[in-house]
Amino acid sequence: MARIGVLLLNLGGPERIQDVGPFLYNLFADPEIIRLPLPQLQKPLAWLISSLRAGRSQKAYRSIGGGSPLRRITDQQAKVLQSELRQRGIEATTYVAMRYWHPFTESAVGDIKADEIDEVVVLPLYPQFSISTSGSSFRLLDRLRQDDPAFARLPLRAIGSWYEHPRYLQAMAELISSTLDQANAPDKAHVFFSAHGVPKSYVEEAGDPYQEQIERCASLIMDTMQRENAYTLAYQSRVGPVEWLQPYTEDALQGLGEAGVKELVVVPISFVSEHIETLEEIDIEYRHIATEVGIENFLRVPALGTHPTFIHALADLVESSLAKEPVELATFTQLPQKTKLYPQEKWEWGWNNSSEVWNGRLAMVGFLAILLEVLSGHGPLHALGLL
Numbered sequence: 001m002a003r004i005g006v007l008l009l010n011l012g013g014p015e016r017i018q019d020v021g022p023f024l025y026n027l028f029a030d031p032e033i034i035r036l037p038l039p040q041l042q043k044p045l046a047w048l049i050s051s052l053r054a055g056r057s058q059k060a061y062r063s064i065g066g067g068s069p070l071r072r073i074t075d076q077q078a079k080v081l082q083s084e085l086r087q088r089g090i091e092a093t094t095y096v097a098m099r100y101w102h103p104f105t106e107s108a109v110g111d112i113k114a115d116e117i118d119e120v121v122v123l124p125l126y127p128q129f130s131i132s133t134s135g136s137s138f139r140l141l142d143r144l145r146q147d148d149p150a151f152a153r154l155p156l157r158a159i160g161s162w163y164e165h166p167r168y169l170q171a172m173a174e175l176i177s178s179t180l181d182q183a184n185a186p187d188k189a190h191v192f193f194s195a196h197g198v199p200k201s202y203v204e205e206a207g208d209p210y211q212e213q214i215e216r217c218a219s220l221i222m223d224t225m226q227r228e229n230a231y232t233l234a235y236q237s238r239v240g241p242v243e244w245l246q247p248y249t250e251d252a253l254q255g256l257g258e259a260g261v262k263e264l265v266v267v268p269i270s271f272v273s274e275h276i277e278t279l280e281e282i283d284i285e286y287r288h289i290a291t292e293v294g295i296e297n298f299l300r301v302p303a304l305g306t307h308p309t310f311i312h313a314l315a316d317l318v319e320s321s322l323a324k325e326p327v328e329l330a331t332f333t334q335l336p337q338k339t340k341l342y343p344q345e346k347w348e349w350g351w352n353n354s355s356e357v358w359n360g361r362l363a364m365v366g367f368l369a370i371l372l373e374v375l376s377g378h379g380p381l382h383a384l385g386l387l
Ligand SMILES: C=CC1=C(C)c2cc3[nH]c(cc4nc(cc5[nH]c(cc1n2)c(C)c5CCC(=O)O)C(CCC(=O)O)=C4C)c(C)c3C=C
Pocket: 011, 012, 013, 014, 027, 032, 033, 053, 057, 068, 069, 070, 126, 130, 132, 133, 196, 197, 198, 199, 239, 270, 271, 274, 275, 276, 277
């Protein structure tokens, strides 16, 4: 019987306060997160931004107990999924491959080789595809395959996105419904989907399907729930000075408060585990904003974690991918680019096109400005909330 490896892709998070700086460095060193016209600038800039942001991020991680719970939760998901697959008669072993922290993707691939796995199913723990998340991990795996003929020989089945899977939708609908039932007026409470944002240029220029998939996902969850509550979708966690997808969560909360909404049920939609953005940003920061604008009851739907219906959805995805032909990573990494301002190099993701213009003009000026800000402790990046 073929030995199956299920590679679960996730972002990773710092487990201790002292991990925050190096974790942020790994994140900003990824050209899928910040793309620069001069690759030589990537690492110095990643070092600079991570050093400058570390204090603020550490404060956030301290407020949730000193580290990210992501590794622990992802390990649990991996364990429960493995036993569900084995109950279905699939001799699979699950592996966790984080993009920016332990256990790194490289180490998961090393384990797959050491275990002499015959076939690999690549399953991102992101329901919707974005260049900045699943895309970045796919690209890394692609590079690892190019550099390693033994890994490249393994048949691989990549799953791009799965936000439409009926059991995933069912699990989300169940969690939202039971949170709605805790409201004082369950039929009137407003459902508020808060998705992680991405820069607008990812969607409009690089062809990231993320926004479309998020919008469709929110609407499918509402259909599945079969309740008449009004709902809003907004985007959280903006980083840096460029425009991100709108409406921003803080603005949407303000608008709902002004419209007289009193009860809100907040749904984290782009991620399946509790993490810094749910535990700190939603539960502390957005709750505070909501209270200030007159929302009296702020309820938050828990992330899926190891919800049994959700684990069944993941097992279904693995099972159906094994029934099909191998699917290479490139199937999902080549996106239709929407605008083209400059001749591009072969790989065209990231902050590209107009942002390359932006980057090109501002990189040097920006570099100097940041240095100045480091020395003075004041400046536009502090004002913009980046530092
Ligand atoms: C679908 C989910 C996510 C998308 C899309 C995404 C894009 C994205 N993120 C940043 C910048 C940061 N992300 C950080 C942490 C972080 N982000 C996600 C998810 C998505 N990111 C997760 C799960 C985590 C880890 C959470 C944890 O519990 O540790 C951080 C660090 C935290 C902080 O300082 O705020 C940054 C910075 C960008 C720039 C981006 C799209 C380009």
